[in-house]
Amino acid sequence: SVKIDSKTIEHLERLSLVDFANREGIRRLEEAIQFANQIHSVDTSAVKPLINVLYEEYIQSLREDCVTEGDIREEILSNATVTEEEYFFAPPGNIPLPDKD
Amino acid sequence: MINCGVIMNSFCKQRRNLPFWMPITGIRAIFTKSLDLACAQEKRKNWESVVGLEVHAQIKTSSKLFSGSANKFASPANSLVSLFDCAIPGTLPVLNKKAVEAALLTALALNCNVNLVSEFDRKHYFYADMPAGYQITQQRLPLASDGYLDFAVFSSAVHKAAYKKQSKIKQLQLEQDSGKSLHEESCSGSLIDLNRAGVGLMELVFEPDLKDGEEAVACVSELIRILEALETCDCKMEEGSLRVDANISVNKPGETFGTRTEVKNLNSLRALARSIDYEIVRQIEVLEKGGKITNETRGYDPQQKITLSMRDKEEKQDYRYMPEPNLLPLSLLQLKLDPSDFRVRIPVLPEQERTMLMEKYQLSLETAIQLVNGRNIDYFLNVMDALPNLPVKKVCSLLLTDLLGLLHKDEKTIQECQINPRQFAKIVELVKNKKISHSASQNLLLLLYRGDLRHPEQVVEEEGWTMINDPKQLEVICKQIISENPKSVAAFRAGKAKIFKSLAAQLKKECNDKYDMGDATQTLKRLLEEKNL
Numbered sequence: 001s002v003k004i005d006s007k008t009i010e011h012l013e014r015l016s017l018v019d020f021a022n023r024e025g026i027r028r029l030e031e032a033i034q035f036a037n038q039i040h041s042v043d044t045s046a047v048k049p050l051i052n053v054l055y056e057e058y059i060q061s062l063r064e065d066c067v068t069e070g071d072i073r074e075e076i077l078s079n080a081t082v083t084e085e086e087y088f089f090a091p092p093g094n095i096p097l098p099d100k101d
Numbered sequence: 102m103i104n105c106g107v108i109m110n111s112f113c114k115q116r117r118n119l120p121f122w123m124p125i126t127g128i129r130a131i132f133t134k135s136l137d138l139a140c141a142q143e144k145r146k147n148w149e150s151v152v153g154l155e156v157h158a159q160i161k162t163s164s165k166l167f168s169g170s171a172n173k174f175a176s177p178a179n180s181l182v183s184l185f186d187c188a189i190p191g192t193l194p195v196l197n198k199k200a201v202e203a204a205l206l207t208a209l210a211l212n213c214n215v216n217l218v219s220e221f222d223r224k225h226y227f228y229a230d231m232p233a234g235y236q237i238t239q240q241r242l243p244l245a246s247d248g249y250l251d252f253a254v255f256s257s258a259v260h261k262a263a264y265k266k267q268s269k270i271k272q273l274q275l276e277q278d279s280g281k282s283l284h285e286e287s288c289s290g291s292l293i294d295l296n297r298a299g300v301g302l303m304e305l306v307f308e309p310d311l312k313d314g315e316e317a318v319a320c321v322s323e324l325i326r327i328l329e330a331l332e333t334c335d336c337k338m339e340e341g342s343l344r345v346d347a348n349i350s351v352n353k354p355g356e357t358f359g360t361r362t363e364v365k366n367l368n369s370l371r372a373l374a375r376s377i378d379y380e381i382v383r384q385i386e387v388l389e390k391g392g393k394i395t396n397e398t399r400g401y402d403p404q405q406k407i408t409l410s411m412r413d414k415e416e417k418q419d420y421r422y423m424p425e426p427n428l429l430p431l432s433l434l435q436l437k438l439d440p441s442d443f444r445v446r447i448p449v450l451p452e453q454e455r456t457m458l459m460e461k462y463q464l465s466l467e468t469a470i471q472l473v474n475g476r477n478i479d480y481f482l483n484v485m486d487a488l489p490n491l492p493v494k495k496v497c498s499l500l501l502t503d504l505l506g507l508l509h510k511d512e513k514t515i516q517e518c519q520i521n522p523r524q525f526a527k528i529v530e531l532v533k534n535k536k537i538s539h540s541a542s543q544n545l546l547l548l549l550y551r552g553d554l555r556h557p558e559q560v561v562e563e564e565g566w567t568m569i570n571d572p573k574q575l576e577v578i579c580k581q582i583i584s585e586n587p588k589s590v591a592a593f594r595a596g597k598a599k600i601f602k603s604l605a606a607q608l609k610k611e612c613n614d615k616y617d618m619g620d621a622t623q624t625l626k627r628l629l630e631e632k633n634l
Contacts, residue, residue: 015419017227051220051424060429062436065162065199068169069183076182076295079189086178087292090229090282 002030002037148351150381151358152317153309154268156324157302158207158334159278159342160200166277166301167194167237174340178294186299188232193427200275200301201431203333204244205438207303208273210331210447213248215440217433221275221425226418229293230280238304240422243274244431250307251452252323254316255470263466268320269308278302297341303334309348309358313381314374321345321370322474326451338368345373349380351388359384360394364401364408376401380408454478462493471501480515483522484529491529499529503543507550520549527557538614541566569615572624578616579625582608593629601626 009021012029020029073086082089165172170183185192208215220242223235248270255263280298282291305324311317325343328334336343350361364380367373379401384394399408433440455469458478462485472478477500484496504525508518528545531537537545545560553560561567582604583590593600605622612621 011419015225015421052426052429055429058429059435060196060431062198062201063164063169063195065164065197066169067164067171069164069185070170070181072184073177073179073182076179076184076187084292086180087283087294088179088229090291090293092284092290 002034004030004033145381145385147353148381148385149354150312151309151350151352151361152311152313152377153348153361154305154307154311154317154320155346155348156305156307156321157278157344157346158305158328158336160203160301160303161332161334162197162199162203162301164197165299166197166200166275168192168299170299172300173296174337174342176296178292179296181296182298186232187295188234194237194425196428196431197301201244201433201436201438202443203301203331204273204275204303205433205440206331206443206446207328207333208245208248209440209444210327210450211245211248211250211270211273211305213245213270213273215245215433216242217440218242219244219274219431221428221431222422223425224420224422226420228279228282229291230282230295230298232280232295232298236277236279237425237428238276239274241424242430243272245273246271248273250320250324250327252319253455253466253470253474254319255467255474256315263470265466266311266316266319268310271306271308272304273306274304276302276304309350309361314377317345317347317377318370318374321373323451326474330448330450338370341368344368347373347377347380349377349384350394351381351384359388360396362394362397362399362408364399365411366400372401372403375403375406376408379406383408464493464497468497468501472497475501475505475515477501477505477515480518480522480525484526487523487526488530490533491526492533495532496526496529499542499546500525503546504550507547518550519552520546524549524557531557531561535568535570535617537561537566537568538617541568541614566614568617570617570620572620575612575616575621575624576628578611579608579621579628582611582625583628590629601629604629 004026006021009026013019013021020026077083077086077088080088159172160166162172164170165183165186168183168185170186171181173181183192185194205215219239221237222240224238224240225235227234249267250270251265251267253263253265278297278300280293280295282293284291307320311320325336328336328343334343338344345367346363346365347367348361348363350359352359362380362384364376367376380399387394395410398411400411401408451473454473455466458464458469458472459466464472472481481496481500484500485491485493504518504520505515508515525546528542528549531545532539532542541561544564545557545566548560549557555563586604586607589600589604593604604625608621608625609618612618
């Protein structure tokens with residue numbers, strides 16, 4: 001079965017900003033990885049990766065360069081907990097997670 | 102703080118070597134000028150420096166890359182933001198056609214291989230000015246790759262001769278710009294404005310084939326000229342529409358590249374040059390003391406003119422790139438965007454102009470650079486076209502030295518010049534036909550520059566500048582000079598060649614701009630040598 005070391009756990013928490021490093025959380029993650037690992041049993045060496053199922057029938061459409069949106073500041077700011085005049089307010093820099101030790 | 106220590110140490114070391122009577126207030130001025138430069142050059146002799154640039158150029162479109170909000174500088178905060186730009190769920194990216202065309206044109210002008218099919222990826226990291234938590238970019242399969250930029254390196258102050266250089270372009274990709282964070286001292290946090298979030302960028306990744314700040318500035322300056330000619334970016338570094346990051350490392354000759362640092366957020370050419378040159382010296386000092394270079398990101402402080410570390414940890418950023426599932430591959434031909442249609446749209450570029458000038462008019466590289474890079478080429482070509490068979494050397498010297506000198510004093514550009522190319526051509530023609538002397542042409546230029554409305558020929562006549570040019574009269578004058586200076590003449594005939602200069606100076610005074618000095622000195626020489634027989 002899959003086992004993940006604590007350094008990787010810390011790294012994943014920092015990347016996702018999700019606090020899951022309790023026993024249950026790690027067990028869940030390890031089970032999920034084990035489940036996904038089944039894909040390794042298939043030999044895909046000669047197969048091109050599939051990224052999108054639509055690309056054979058559709059082409060990426062393009063937009064004309066016209067201004068059609070914007071000017072909705074009130075709406076844009078309405079979800080924010082803290083604003084300052086016309087700006088969003090965010091805490092300083094990126095808050096680093098404290099080390100687990 | 103370590104960096105400040107390094108500077109303080111070198112300050113103290115140099116202080117000891119100065120004479121005891123040197124006042125303390127004088128030291129800073131001397132420092133930043135000659136001592137610093139001399140020290141830096143000394144240090145760099147045993148090391149090779151390697152510089153690789155990354156340029157982010159905002160694409161000159163009316164709307165953003167994936168949304169219909171406007172792309173405008175200095176608008177009220179958060180007024181140019183759509184629901185997609187602030188990552189509200191249920192919104193999707195739709196690619197801007199003009200942005201693709203601009204990037205394609207730029208890629209072709211920079212000699213890249215265009216990928217007819219390219220793809221978009223998500224680059225994940227958390228920062229308050231990037232609401233989605235990821236940036237849409239083209240990491241795996243960019244729009245173009247393997248291009249190059251030819252440019253010339255020439256600073257009349259540093260080098261005597263110009264030299265040509267090429268920087269290879271690893272890739273050119275489309276990506277989103279982030280919003281802006283303003284750091285407020287008082288309220289211990291950041292104010293976020295998303296007006297810029299989602300604006301289209303072309304990222305150009307160059308190979309590490311440059312060696313110092315001067316080459317970096319020459320490379321970016323040429324890039325700016327090209328982008329402005331293509332009109333795909335307005336290149337206003339001070340407004341942030343063109344930003345440059347520099348990757349810098351040093352190594353001993355023969356060894357592999359050393360660990361590099363990245364200096365980010367350089368928003369002027371001056372900052373680019375200074376930060377690179379500072380960082381090279383800093384790295385050398387660290388290594389010579391036995392230390393190691395950390396692979397880190399640094400910022401440039403223009404006040405103290407130093408680079409400072411920006412990250413606490415050495416840990417590399419893990420961006421977890423993944424394909425952008427909301428965008429299909431960008432298939433140019435299917436969208437009727439054929440590179441060959443765009444190739445013909447490329448206007449004449451600076452390198453072509455310089456080559457043309459050198460070939461057509463036999464100009465040196467340095468002169469070609471002054472005409473093209475200084476944006477004087479249009480005026481020059483108009484002058485050359487105004488009248489036939491103008492002596493090109495005379496045109497260049499009168500234009501680049503005299504006329505530009507006058508404009509520079511008034512802080513004007515050639516486009517604002519009062520003298521039209523036809524008048525200028527007339528002045529040169531008058532010199533060519535030996536109607537006026539070189540110094541008279543300078544005076545004539547000055548009068549017309551100051552707004553004199555008379556025709557050049559009229560001025561010459563009214564000011565009495567017409568040259569006499571009678572060879573018989575010239576002989577008389579030369580003979581007069583000879584008879585008035587028996588000692589000097591004897592010395593010259595005895596072999597003291599240098600004394601000719603003083604005789605020529607007297608001759609010039611006597612001629613008083615009425616004779617061509619080339620003819621005059623030739624006549625004088627002939628007479629001096631004649632009597633010798």
